[in-house]
Amino acid sequence: MSESHNHANKALAPRRHDEILRRIASDGSVSIADLSAFFEVSRETIRRDLKLLGDKGQLELIHGGAVRFDAIEPGLGERTRENAQGKRVIGGIAAALVEDGMVVFLDSGTTTFAVAHALAGSRLNLTVCTSSLAIALFLCHQPNIKAHILGGEIDPREEAAAGLDVLQAVERFRIDIAFLGGGAVSPDGDITDFTTAGSLLRSQMISKAHKAYFVLDSSKFGRLTPMKISNTVKAAGIITDRRPKDVLLNVLVERGVDLLFPLR
Amino acid sequence: MSESHNHANKALAPRRHDEILRRIASDGSVSIADLSAFFEVSRETIRRDLKLLGDKGQLELIHGGAVRFDAIEPGLGERTRENAQGKRVIGGIAAALVEDGMVVFLDSGTTTFAVAHALAGSRLNLTVCTSSLAIALFLCHQPNIKAHILGGEIDPREEAAAGLDVLQAVERFRIDIAFLGGGAVSPDGDITDFTTAGSLLRSQMISKAHKAYFVLDSSKFGRLTPMKISNTVKAAGIITDRRPKDVLLNVLVERGVDLLFPLR
C-alpha cells in the first residue's frame, strides 16, 4: 500500500528511456551492450526498452542496438529496394486514378518513383512534371510521356530540386493530379515531413492541383518527423499498401481523408 | 552524462554503412584497408559490408575498395566512352579557367559532363547551373558544389531540359562562366547545332554569361549540322583536345576566337 517511494520506482524505466533517446539524438546510435552495462541491467531489459521505443517510432531497431530514424534514411538506392513490393502496389493504385491526357505532378521520393513506373507501364498519354532528377531521367525515355523538370537548387539527399525556386516553377503549371511523398503519418493523423522546404512544396501542391494524393508506404505510419505539412488532410487522399491499424484509421476517416489501400 | 563519447561503440553495421556511404559521396572512393583500421574490424567484415552495399547499387566494388557508382547508362553511356581521353583533357583545361566562388553554367552533353568531373575534382567552391539531368545528379553529391537544375521539358536524346522554359529559367541567374556544347564546327568556322532550341539556348548563354566557352572534342571539327548558332564566335572561346588543321585554325583566329588546346 503506502510504501515509501511509489512514484520513484515507476520512474526507473522512463529514466532509461530518456537516456536512450538522449544518446540516440546526440550520437545517432546506441548499442545494447553499452546500455546494459551502463544501467547495470540485463540485455533483455534493454532489448525490451528498445522494442518499446521502436514501436513508438522514436528510433529504428537494428542488430545489436538502435539508430536514429534519419540516420538510416539518407541512402536513396537503399530506400528504393525497401518494401519494393508495397511500393509497386501503391504505384498501381495511383496509376488507376490517372486519365489520358492529364497533367501529373510527381514529388521526389522512392514511392513516387514507383508511381512513375506504373504510369510508364500504362498506355496513357501524359505530361508529367516533377522535381526529381531520377524520375525525370526515367520518364523522358517513355514514349507515352512528356517529362518536365522543375528548376531549382538540388537537394542531394532527395536528388531533387528544392527550395523557393521550385515553388515558383510550379506556378507555371496547371496540374490535374499530384502525387506527393511525405516523411511520416503521426499517430494523430498528421502528415509530416523532414524539411521545411519539402513541407512547403507539398502544402502548395495540395491547393494548386485539382486533386492531390499522398503516397505513403506502410512503414511511414506511426513514425514521427519534425515538420507538419499544413492543411494536410483537408484536400488530400492517402494511398498506401496496407490497411493501417484501426486506431489510426479511425482518426483519419474522422478527419475526412480519402484512404486507398488494396483489399488484400 | 559521464562518458558520452564512445566512438569505440560496438559494431552496429548500419553505422559503418553510413560512414562508408558518406565517404563514398565526399571522396569518391574508399579503401578496405582504411575502413577496417578505422572501425577496428577485420577486412572480411568490411568486404562483406561493401558487397552488401554494392549489391544494392550504392557503390561499385573495385580491387581494394569501392568507388562511387556513376549511374550514367542510358544511351549517353556509349557516347561518354567515345574519345574519353580527349574529353578528360578538355575538362582539365576548362576547370583551369574557373575560380573559387564562381557561378558556372554547364550545357548538356558528354563533353560538358567531363567538365563537371573536372570541377568536382577541383577543390573550388562553386555554384553550378545546368540543364542536364545527369550532370545535376552527379554534381549534387559533390561537397564543394551547389547544383541547380534549369526547369523545362526534357529532351530524351540529351536527357536535359530544353525549350523556351529553359531560356526563361536562365534569366534568373548571373553566370560568371559558361561551358557550352555544340554539334560541329563547319569548315568556315561557324559553330553549328542539331536543333533550333539548342542553338537558341547557346546563343543566349553567350550574351548572358560573363565569359562563354564551347567545349568541342576534335571529332566535331569539319562536320556539318543544320542550325547555325548566331553570333557564335563573337564572344566565345573554343576548348578542344587537339590542334585543328591549319586551314580551320587560321579561319578561327582571323575571326578573333580564343582557341584553347593542349600543347602536347
Place this chain on the structure above:
DNA sequence: AATAGATATCACATTTTGCAACACAATACT
C-alpha cells in the same frame, strides 16, 4: 612474362545477438 606483395574468396570456428518461455520479485488493484 615473371615475380613479389597485396588483395580476394572460401570454408569453418567463434562470438555476439535475438527470441521465447518461464521464474521471481515488486507493485497495483478490489
Place this chain on the structure above:
DNA sequence: AGTATTGTGTTGCAAAATGTGATATCTATT
C-alpha cells in the same frame, strides 16, 4: 488479505555477425 499486473532476470537454443587461415587471384614492377 489475496490476486493480477508489471518489470526483470535467467536459461537454452537459433540466427547473425565477425574473425581466422588456407588458397586463389589480381596489380604492379622489373
